[in-house]
Amino acid sequence: MLIKRPDDILPSEITPRELFERRREFIKAAGAFALAAGLPPLALAREAFPSLQKGAHSTLEPPNSLRDITTYNNFVEFGFGGKSQPAERAGAMRTHPWTVSIEGLVHKPRTLAIEDILKIAPLEERIYRLRCVEGWSMVIPWVGFPLAALIKQVEPLGSAKYVEFITQTEPAAMPGLRLPYIDFPYTEGLRLDEALHPLTIMAVGLYGDVLPNQNGAPLRLVVPWKYGFKSGKSIVKIRFTDKPPRTSWNIAQPDEYGFYANVNPEVSHPRWSQEKERRIGEFFKRKTLPFNGYADLVAPLYAGMDLRKNY
Ligand SMILES: Nc1nc2c(c(=O)[nH]1)N[C@H]1C(S)=C(S)[C@@H](COP(=O)(O)O)O[C@H]1N2
Ligand SMILES: [Mo]
Numbered sequence: 001m002l003i004k005r006p007d008d009i010l011p012s013e014i015t016p017r018e019l020f021e022r023r024r025e026f027i028k029a030a031g032a033f034a035l036a037a038g039l040p041p042l043a044l045a046r047e048a049f050p051s052l053q054k055g056a057h058s059t060l061e062p063p064n065s066l067r068d069i070t071t072y073n074n075f076v077e078f079g080f081g082g083k084s085q086p087a088e089r090a091g092a093m094r095t096h097p098w099t100v101s102i103e104g105l106v107h108k109p110r111t112l113a114i115e116d117i118l119k120i121a122p123l124e125e126r127i128y129r130l131r132c133v134e135g136w137s138m139v140i141p142w143v144g145f146p147l148a149a150l151i152k153q154v155e156p157l158g159s160a161k162y163v164e165f166i167t168q169t170e171p172a173a174m175p176g177l178r179l180p181y182i183d184f185p186y187t188e189g190l191r192l193d194e195a196l197h198p199l200t201i202m203a204v205g206l207y208g209d210v211l212p213n214q215n216g217a218p219l220r221l222v223v224p225w226k227y228g229f230k231s232g233k234s235i236v237k238i239r240f241t242d243k244p245p246r247t248s249w250n251i252a253q254p255d256e257y258g259f260y261a262n263v264n265p266e267v268s269h270p271r272w273s274q275e276k277e278r279r280i281g282e283f284f285k286r287k288t289l290p291f292n293g294y295a296d297l298v299a300p301l302y303a304g305m306d307l308r309k310n311y
């Protein structure tokens with residue numbers, strides 16, 4: 001059943017009371033943390049994004065709770081030991097000051113402070129499904145803006161065909177960096193047309209507030225039709241290239257994690273089926289949809305490609 005929402009209400013604002021209370025607790029806790037860390041607490045209040053707009057392509061499925069979204073995470077820089085580790089450890093990461101350098105095959109390479117990145121385009125709420133390759137999924141009300149707006153700032157050269165995303169390494173805060181499973185920094189990549197697609201966003205917040213560190217503060221990629229590992233957290237560098245960039249998971253286990261990583265129930269992971277997923281908070285599994293339910297918007301990007309070979 002679909003319920004039409006009044007146009008002036010952000011969908012994430014329609015939340016059960018209990019959820020709303022938890023959210024307030026979270027904001028209070030975040031504020032207390034900010035005070036302890038000597039940060040301006042206002043930056044963590046909802047006023048962080050006073051003029052949030054409703055963005056396109058939001059799902060009408062109910063968002064997961066703030067608690068689920070911020071305590072069940074993958075962020076291997078903070079350890080490979082379980083979903084609660086990022087929430088327990090990521091608070092130690094420094095997220096200010098923060099700059100992102102954008103370089104490679106572009107006319108105008110730039111290094112932008114996060115404050116300037118926030119002004120590039122109007123911030124929108126986008127409620128997207130996220131499907132992890134491990135077989136679980138969530139619905140997350142992101143705050144962000146189209147990556148295309150950031151790309152426009154640097155004017156890619158005609159020779160630019162791919163975009164590489166390089167994420168933060170802060171050894172003192174990230175015990176996972178010392179573990180041997182993947183090469184750090186965590187890197188990911190997209191084809192340029194995937195990066196420019198209107199579904200692809202840079203997220204700077206969720207549930208109307210700044211991103212919690214465990215979700216990739218202060219800036220992370222979100223590519224909702226691909227497995228979650230493509231959506232790199234805490235990005236510090238974006239590089240335009242003419243060849244497919246190497247990606248951390250592909251280097252570590254090439255037969256398990258391809259460059260494309262499009263959600264595809266027909267292509268099994270070598271160690272498990274991808275036909276179903278468990279929505280966090282639900283008991284019964286549901287069917288996984290091709291391109292995570294975004295096929296009408298993105299399937300044309302792959303016309304003529306064999307998506308079993310290009311997994
Ligand atoms: N830098 C970095 N980005 C990352 C990861 C990571 O370990 N390090 N994990 C990825 C994986 S596997 C998933 S499923 C999503 C999870 O995002 P969430 O914790 O915000 O739901 O982040 C992705 N981005
Ligand atoms: Mo994942």
